[in-house]
Amino acid sequence: MKALMFGWEFPPHILGGLGTASYGLTRGMSEQPDMEITFVIPKPHGDEDQSFLKIIGACNVPVVWKENSWEHVNNRIGKIMHPDEYFWLRNGIKYDFRRIYTNDLGCIGFSGKYPDNLIEEISNYEAVASVLAHQLDFDVIHSHDWLTYPAGRFAKQISGKPLVIHVHATDFDRSRGKVNPTVYKIEKDGMDAADHIITVSDLTRRTVIEKYHQHPNKVTTVHNAVEPLPDVDSFVKTPRKDKIVTFLGRITMQKGPEYFVEAAARVLSKTKNVRFVMAGSGDMMNAMIDLAAKRGIADRFHFPGFLRGRDVNEMLAQSDVYIMPSVSEPFGISPLEAMQVGTPSIISYQSGCAEILTHVVKTDYWDIDAMADAIYGIVTYPAMYKSMKELGLEEVNNIKWYDAGLKVRAIYDKVIRKH
């Protein structure tokens, strides 16, 4: 089974949860002995882990025929891609893309981030997909998130191979309902063209069925999992006088930070030995600093800013409670990461991961009383902390990407049979 996957991010250079999920899923699928994955991303940095799949950088795929010597190509991109592969891919150029600005190798420059001309980058990605679809050999196409739907669609059109799209989020989650029509169109076209749609939670599945008018038979949920932390034992919680309650994520409307501040104010009205941390950055950060000051809890409310890499795990491991009051979260991997380092989590029912977790406290995102109660319970009653820590750890260690990979594989088999 050969799969051609289109993605946007891949660790270690990631901006959100998409990269983590792409890595985990492909890694889990690669444990199936006959699985070969080619993963396309806009701009690889050369330090990606390629031990279990092949990565192709869209910025190194020629879309316009340019004559170059082997040495020149080797000098330019030899570090990331073998020149022979460049020349071989060049044979896949079947359309005239000279309207797009290309460099001396006939390749398009991608930022690989989320720039202002994102829509342009998405359509350029489509051009790359056409070359790959002509030249590569594969059985199924798998597109991760809306940025890559057009590419997947085009590849399907050219190759006639089935298309599976993977919905990691929809614009309804990102915008709390006020969707961008352009984005919606790209999403809807992708879903319409797909042979099967994978969603990361039943919550997202419902959105796809209800808001994008997809037939329920065509939509399957495959919950995300979490990669085991190799150095989990190196995170040791230092004993402290004060308990720490942590929020970690983009400080935006979608993540419900204001509910966290309100819940914190309630907890602090009753007990003093608790500190609250809101890690991350975002457009609501200043408003949250204001709100904390207005509630008179600024002395116990801390904003350490954006954390990355090991700092994230360290912060989670040092916390007594992790809280994710998201208003709409397609899946939400961070509570699982908190549980991995033994930190009890409180999550909103509006998060996809609530569907598979039992040893967490679930509340509605707006129910600040329930949230405050749960925080108070965990920091006050040692049995509650201990229970959630131990049983949560056991639970999260049993959520494996390998199992998610098997479900995806079953979907591949089904669409190929139908084709």
Next chain:
Amino acid sequence: MKNICFYFEIHQPLRLRRYRFFEIGQDHYYFDDFQTEDRIRGMVEQAYLPAIRTIAEMIRSSNGKFKCSFSISGVAMEQLEQYAPEVIDGFRDLAKTGSVEFLAEPYAHSLASVYNRSEFEQQVKLHSKKIEALFEKKPTVFRNSELIYSDEIGEIVSALGFKTMLIEEVKYVMGWKSPNFVYNHSYIPKLKLLVRNNKLSDDIAFRFSDHSWSDFPLSAEKFIRWISELPKSDPVVNLWMGFEAFGFYQRAESGIFEFLKALPYHAMEQGHSFALPSEITKKFDSVDSLTSPYPNSWSGEKDLSVWNGNDLQQEALNKLYAVSERVHLCKDAPLKNDWLKLQTTDNFRYMSHFDAFGTHYTSPYEAFTNYMNVLADFLDRVDAQYPTTIENEELNELLKTIISQENEIATLEEELKKARARKKKEE
């Protein structure tokens, strides 16, 4: 000929209301009366009333030959008195027929038998008093909440003056022995034990309307035939179940009441009779003793794990029973009332990760935080009267002194009385 012994359990928990931590110290009312009333009314109309009517009719039409016993927890009696007095009246009428017996149990349907002996004894006495006040009959047979039994508990029960106790058919206690005989306590031969017949009891309570059961549908004739097919030497068949089996778990539409009504006719036709637990122990000698070193029950894995199997439950139970000595000292009636209600086993069952039967919480963690918030407020109230800064041992010493002084005063008074009487005589 077999003696069929029916006993029905009636218990409904008082539901705790949503009690947030910021109410600790502010509000001392813990119960959700609306939910409690709603549940008990539903239960009464669907199950208790029609079942009582059916049983009254069975007694009448069989000329008092049909007999059965009831065990009603104190907590349930209070609810019935408040929300459904017609049920109490129904039981009173049944009591007058003489074909009905009421059993003794701990008042609060609690785990006190395992956690605190003196609390257990007090609750049993309180319950017997309440039964006597309502039905004018003093219970002589004991059944523990959830049929919890161990040798140790049997010893306490015997010391309380009961001669018969009901227990569950648990494999590791019974071994190859049949539940259809009378047994006795492992080292107190005068305490007789009756054992529930698991299979036949659950056939009625849980399987009656189960379409996937191979013996569906179950008719009264068939059921009595099963009893007749038991070995000739077996004298007793103990059919014990929750009273809500009639009308609630087995709906009226399933024909459960008609099944019940037809039982006496078929039983008598095939030569069986009905008997009360107290009659059985008088009639039959014990055939052997049963040893049960660990507490067992009729729920879940037939042990205590559904109430104290995880860290949450143990924490809650330990915190609760840690103050029992102090509460015993209190004279404050509302406090003592809350103390009883907080001991009801259901509170702990809702915290089970595997078997939170009947829970109204969304998770065991929610059940735990809510209960602990209530308990925190309750402990504060106890603390206000008897500060926890005084060590338990110190308190016990004080208590001992008080009690011994009281005893001394009593004996001295007795002496004084005698002396005075003597003096009067001499005069």
